Amino acid sequence: MSRPAKIQIDLTAIQANYQLAKTLAPDSNVLAVVKADAYGHGASTVANALESHVDMFTVSCLEEAMQLREIGIQKKILLLEGFFSQQELETGVQQNCEFVLHTSQQIDDFLAANMSQPVSVWLKIDTGMHRLGIPLGEAHAMCQRLLESNKVSQLVLLSHFSCADDPNNDYSRGQLTRFKNCVASIPPEFKSKLMTSMANSAGILAWPESRMDWNRPGIMLYGLSPFQQTHPEADKLIPAMTFSSEIIALRDIQAGSSVGYGNTWTAQRPSKIATVAVGYGDGYPRNAKSGTPVLVNGQRMPLVGRVSMDLISIDVTDLAEVKLGDLVILWGKDLNANEVAGWADTIGYELVTRMPNRVRPTYIM
Numbered sequence: 001m002s003r004p005a006k007i008q009i010d011l012t013a014i015q016a017n018y019q020l021a022k023t024l025a026p027d028s029n030v031l032a033v034v035k036a037d038a039y040g041h042g043a044s045t046v047a048n049a050l051e052s053h054v055d056m057f058t059v060s061c062l063e064e065a066m067q068l069r070e071i072g073i074q075k076k077i078l079l080l081e082g083f084f085s086q087q088e089l090e091t092g093v094q095q096n097c098e099f100v101l102h103t104s105q106q107i108d109d110f111l112a113a114n115m116s117q118p119v120s121v122w123l124k125i126d127t128g129m130h131r132l133g134i135p136l137g138e139a140h141a142m143c144q145r146l147l148e149s150n151k152v153s154q155l156v157l158l159s160h161f162s163c164a165d166d167p168n169n170d171y172s173r174g175q176l177t178r179f180k181n182c183v184a185s186i187p188p189e190f191k192s193k194l195m196t197s198m199a200n201s202a203g204i205l206a207w208p209e210s211r212m213d214w215n216r217p218g219i220m221l222y223g224l225s226p227f228q229q230t231h232p233e234a235d236k237l238i239p240a241m242t243f244s245s246e247i248i249a250l251r252d253i254q255a256g257s258s259v260g261y262g263n264t265w266t267a268q269r270p271s272k273i274a275t276v277a278v279g280y281g282d283g284y285p286r287n288a289k290s291g292t293p294v295l296v297n298g299q300r301m302p303l304v305g306r307v308s309m310d311l312i313s314i315d316v317t318d319l320a321e322v323k324l325g326d327l328v329i330l331w332g333k334d335l336n337a338n339e340v341a342g343w344a345d346t347i348g349y350e351l352v353t354r355m356p357n358r359v360r361p362t363y364i365m
């Protein structure tokens with residue numbers, strides 16, 4: 001028998017979530033973000049399911065782009081971190097990729113390269129995240145250098161929100177204003193070659209002013225909200241990943257008995273404990289606290305004690321009927337990964353993205 005810990009990916013949900021991104025911003029082009037193996041959902045399969053819908057894909061690096069080319073993906077692919085050598089630049093251009101330029105060195109190297117024809121490039125502007133991008137004060141000069149060269153057919157200015165997970169955060173408004181001012185400062189003769197891109201999932205869902213020529217949805221494609229609180233648009237997303245396993249042992253314990261490594265949880269009453277074949281070796285977060293909900297036969301029941309490598313324990317005392325082999329959902333459509341993440345001091349992004357190879361996904365359409 002194979003290990004019961006499984007993930008199932010609903011490709012129809014991903015298509016529907018993509019459609020929501022499109023509906024919210026019908027005038028924008030969409031760059032589907034499939035970096036980090038499509039946030040753990042399997043970049044090849046996800047890209048195949050989305051290829052006929054999207055305008056372009058985006059990944060972090062050339063290696064991730066090549067994985068998509070190898071399975072026959074033909075749409076353009078944007079590399080968010082640009083190129084790291086002349087060789088990467090050449091290969092990328094040959095492979096119909098576009099690059100985000102985010103340092104003056106990359107701009108110098110790009111301008112020094114031999115190009116058989118002008119290409120479209122993306123220039124990242126640092127509007128306040130201070131992670132990647134050209135400082136605002138230099139943006140104008142860099143745009144001018146790029147646009148005056150004969151190497152650029154189109155320049156897309158982009159920037160990234162640092163606090164968009166809170167739809168009421170004023171810092172995002174400031175970033176947006178700085179970005180718009182930067183775009184406005186580009187001389188009019190270059191405007192025909194200029195495009196703009198600001199919105200990630202949070203921008204698409206909650207910041208209409210951030211929806212520009214190109215939007216960059218990532219997490220929302222996979223059906224998870226980028227927000228900590230509920231939000232009317234985000235609540236329409238359909239989680240694509242279902243993580244499940246089965247009960248492989250059941251026991252009755254007395255009040256005062258402890259469960260799991262370190263005896264971190266002690267029964268306050270006579271309790272029925274279900275042991276489930278899933279643990280941190282399968283991608284379930286080790287720091288999920290006692291009380292983290294799981295669904296046993298569709299009912300919410302609390303995790304108790306520490307998460308082990310291969311096993312977790314659930315208090316099923318309040319469940320009327322339970323037996324070996326019963327299905328346990330760790331997260332999915334009826335138990336949001338973001339909620340589980342909250343119990344483990346992290347975010348849904350991390351939970352789905354770091355799933356190990358031990359659990360092989362199956363796909364439904």
Ligand SMILES: *Cc1c(COP(=O)(O)O)cnc(C)c1O
Binds near residue numbers: 035080217220
């Ligand atoms: C990852 C990433 C995105 C997607 O962000 P989500 O919050 O997942 O929508 C967009 N833009 C850039 C630059 C990114 O690195």
